[in-house]
Amino acid sequence: MSLIIIIIIIISTLAPLYADNAVTGVGRVADQAANMKSAKYADFTTSYIFQPIAVVNLGPINTSALSFLNNLGQRICTVSGDDREALFLFQRVSVTIQHFNSMLLHDSFRIDCPHQEPNQLSY
16 A cells, blocks of 8 residues: 655646746646646655645646546545545635635735835835
């Protein structure tokens, strides 16, 4: 039995690193990020099963992760006997994305610092 290393990456297609690839097609940025993580952790693949899960904050999941999550969901359903388990797995991913998006939104607000002049705002 092999151990699995799962790395979850949430990507913003608005980041300069991904902007050029974002316009080429749906899911390309997620696949790009997953490939970058796979290359970074290539040394682990001899001893472990490595599965990056790259999710774009606006929707798509990388191709290999989608297959992995579907397979994992089916196995959990088989063991638990509850056909909804696969849906629960994808809901957890969705909630993680929503949490990340709320953090991005929060960080985009301007904050006035009391020690600065009123016309000088820090971001």
